[in-house]
Amino acid sequence: MKQKKLLYAGKAKTVYRTDTKGKLIVEFRDDITAFDGGKKDVLKNKGSYNAEVSAFVFRYLEENGVKTHFVKMLDPRHMVVNELSMIPLEVIVRNIAAGSIVRNYPFKEGSKLNPPVIVIDYKDDSRHDPMLNDDLIVALKLATPQELRKIKKMALEVNALLARLLAAQGITLVDFKIEFGRKGKTICLGDEISMDSMRLWDKKTGESLDKDVYRFNKGDVMAIYNTVATRITRSKKKR
Ligand code: 5GP
Numbered sequence: 001m002k003q004k005k006l007l008y009a010g011k012a013k014t015v016y017r018t019d020t021k022g023k024l025i026v027e028f029r030d031d032i033t034a035f036d037g038g039k040k041d042v043l044k045n046k047g048s049y050n051a052e053v054s055a056f057v058f059r060y061l062e063e064n065g066v067k068t069h070f071v072k073m074l075d076p077r078h079m080v081v082n083e084l085s086m087i088p089l090e091v092i093v094r095n096i097a098a099g100s101i102v103r104n105y106p107f108k109e110g111s112k113l114n115p116p117v118i119v120i121d122y123k124d125d126s127r128h129d130p131m132l133n134d135d136l137i138v139a140l141k142l143a144t145p146q147e148l149r150k151i152k153k154m155a156l157e158v159n160a161l162l163a164r165l166l167a168a169q170g171i172t173l174v175d176f177k178i179e180f181g182r183k184g185k186t187i188c189l190g191d192e193i194s195m196d197s198m199r200l201w202d203k204k205t206g207e208s209l210d211k212d213v214y215r216f217n218k219g220d221v222m223a224i225y226n227t228v229a230t231r232i233t234r235s236k237k238k239r
Helices: 046-063 100-104 134-139 145-167 221-238
Strands: 003-009 013-018 023-028 031-034 039-042 070-075 078-082 089-096 112-122 171-178 180-183 186-189 198-202
Touching: 023 046, 031 046, 046 070, 046 078, 046 145, 046 221, 089 145, 112 145, 134 145, 145 171, 145 180, 145 186, 145 221, 171 221
Parallel strands: none
Antiparallel strands: 003 013, 013 023, 023 078, 031 039, 070 078, 089 112, 089 171, 171 198, 180 186
16 A cells, blocks of 8 residues: 555644555654644653554554544554544543642542543644534534434444443553544544553553643653553453
8 A cells, every 4th residue: 555645744743645545644753742743852762652552552442433533554553444524522431530620620630520521622723622512513514414313323332342441451441531433324433542542540640641641741651651561552362
């Protein structure tokens, strides 16, 4: 497969067309950003750690009946995916109160959210990803009510599967963000699932194992990404 014209360059990934219709290549770069791009760095190998975890998680979800855009890895930082028509929603599932939900609402950090809370933001950096509700999503024609029901159902399935996978490695899935797209009429999981898009805490020590380490200068970001990638992908043998 040959990489062709650049389609889209985001903050940490670049998407290319290929010589095969309907297939794209996603390049996971070493760029890391936080606070709407207010903090930026390039950290060696970060792209490959996130790509490795994303590929592993997409394969695991597919094996468990969740439709994703994942096709295969070309090398440690290039992923082949099926082209989706992306829906500009950031679907966040929260199992434990942390991050913006604690800043914006009277939740105590670390308190359990049972059942999990789904928050959906409008993916638009220029508007700082404002939170949506069902009526706004439908009024803005971002998704039909039927699609929205499907998206929420899939988000909760992903949550249950991921939480189980991570728990087996001693990791608590605090929350995560996923994105969806359409392939014809089918809703599929797109984008990535990595240390950049999940909030993970070590079950024993409570230590952050995700981008919060970078956001809040909590330690050696790449050493932690490396360890977490190994811990997550090791669960392969146990499944
Ligand atoms: P919070 O709203 O607490 O900042 O984020 C909730 C969860 O969604 C965290 O796991 C965070 O990493 C993820 N998340 C929220 N917004 C974004 C985003 O724009 N990009 C990425 N990669 N993850 C996000």
